Amino acid sequence: MSAALLIEDLVKKFGTGRPAVDGVSFDVPAGEIVVLLGPSGCGKTTTLRCVAGLEHPTGGRISIAGRVVSEPERGLLVSPRERDIGMVFQSYAVWPHMTVRQNVAYPLKHRRKANGDINAKVRETLELVGLGDYAERPVTSLSGGQMQRVALARSLVYRPQLLLLDEPLSNLDAKLRVHLRDELRRILKQTGMTGLYVTHDQTEAVVLGDRIGVMRNGKLLQMAPPGEIYNRPADAFVANFTGASNVLLGKVLGRTGETATIDLGAAGRIEAWTPQPLSAGDTARVALRAENVRLGERGDRNVFSGRVLECRYQGMQTVYDLDLGGQRLEALELGTAARHHANGDIALTLPPETCWAYRDDGHAAD
Numbered sequence: 605m606s607a608a609l610l611i612e613d614l615v616k617k618f619g620t621g622r623p624a625v626d627g628v629s630f631d632v633p634a635g636e637i638v639v640l641l642g643p644s645g646c647g648k649t650t651t652l653r654c655v656a657g658l659e660h661p662t663g664g665r666i667s668i669a670g671r672v673v674s675e676p677e678r679g680l681l682v683s684p685r686e687r688d689i690g691m692v693f694q695s696y697a698v699w700p701h702m703t704v705r706q707n708v709a710y711p712l713k714h715r716r717k718a719n720g721d722i723n724a725k726v727r728e729t730l731e732l733v734g735l736g737d738y739a740e741r742p743v744t745s746l747s748g749g750q751m752q753r754v755a756l757a758r759s760l761v762y763r764p765q766l767l768l769l770d771e772p773l774s775n776l777d778a779k780l781r782v783h784l785r786d787e788l789r790r791i792l793k794q795t796g797m798t799g800l801y802v803t804h805d806q807t808e809a810v811v812l813g814d815r816i817g818v819m820r821n822g823k824l825l826q827m828a829p830p831g832e833i834y835n836r837p838a839d840a841f842v843a844n845f846t847g848a849s850n851v852l853l854g855k856v857l858g859r860t861g862e863t864a865t866i867d868l869g870a871a872g873r874i875e876a877w878t879p880q881p882l883s884a885g886d887t888a889r890v891a892l893r894a895e896n897v898r899l900g901e902r903g904d905r906n907v908f909s910g911r912v913l914e915c916r917y918q919g920m921q922t923v924y925d926l927d928l929g930g931q932r933l934e935a936l937e938l939g940t941a942a943r944h945h946a947n948g949d950i951a952l953t954l955p956p957e958t959c960w961a962y963r964d965d966g967h968a969a970d
């Protein structure tokens with residue numbers, strides 16, 4: 605079966621500078637949710653707008669359900685309304701003069717569906733998004749979260765081939781955002797909808813995405829299931845952007861398969877997983893998460909001796925600043941008691957599978 609969405613070597617230039625989207629390729633199989641994640645300006649919204657037909661790509665090819673909708677090299681560009689897509693944006697984009705039911709019924713009326721069919725589909729979709737009891741309310745009497753549910757229902761009601769969502773939760777307050785985020789995954793999975801979702805929020809990406817594509821400077825750095833992005837980041841930027849804030853600098857001594865041995869200077873040697881072809885003599889950055897530092901533990905490998913410089917008790921967790929042979933390391937321990945104290949020497953283990961080595965390209969963690 606063909607992918608619901610196929611993007612091949614997509615390029616979008618706005619002016620003469622670096623392209624906003626720079627050779628991006630990926631697919632979204634039917635029923636899957638792919639999240640594009642990255643910092644502001646990385647090109648994720650432009651990618652989504654090219655899929656929607658709201659931007660005209662400069663190069664590459666986009667196909668929806670096996671049909672090419674954009675291929676500038678052949679002068680081919682299908683208009684947004686002919687792409688069979690649904691869209692949900694940051695702004696609620698509901699029709700203020702209509703009731704909830706009228707808003708959700710509109711796309712079906714526009715498609716000239718029979719009245720009985722419309723009523724049944726609207727009822728079913730309002731139930732799905734949790735607004736079954738709100739059908740006759742004026743849409744403007746609803747809260748922001750409810751209005752976004754209306755916008756979602758309006759996009760789902762005609763079962764498009766593909767649903768595009770651009771930061772749909774970012775205008776909601778924190779509590780509602782978390783609630784609707786969890787709901788959204790349930791709703792999309794229940795309908796079997798294929799989705800492309802854009803966000804800069806890592807947790808949102810992890811909760812919603814079957815796969816996450818991390819973007820930077822117009823390029824797709826890694827496309828993988830959330831567990832792989834979090835445990836096997838393809839490069840130092842992905843590691844840092846998804847929360848591996850510790851970076852230790854060293855020189856590569858050697859590499860066996862995917863394990864590199866790195867000299868950290870005064871701290872000693874570390875073994876780390878690497879996805880890159882590092883070789884002896886390369887300068888490397890070793891990235892690791894604060895929560896993967898095993899304080900007070902002596903494991904089989906990567907055992908170090910450090911010094912606690914500062915201890916910040918935060919109630920549910922404690923953050924420790926450590927000195928490791930002249931390099932800084934942050935450690936995080938969950939629990940309501942701080943188990944270690946400042947100015948003490950401490951043994952610690954950095955499990956090799958949680959230490960990731962990358963070539964030092966000078967700007968990996970910016």
Ligand SMILES: Nc1ncnc2c1ncn2[C@@H]1O[C@H](COP(=O)(O)OP(=O)(O)OP(=O)(O)O)[C@@H](O)[C@H]1O
Nearest residue numbers: 618619624642643644645646647648649650651804
């Ligand atoms: N209409 C436009 N004209 C000129 N440049 C644009 C236009 N739209 C986007 N850009 C530029 O393209 C690049 C990518 O922007 P894009 O909005 O896709 O990024 P983003 O990752 O979605 O960021 P954000 O989360 O801030 O929307 C940025 O440098 C942006 O300034």
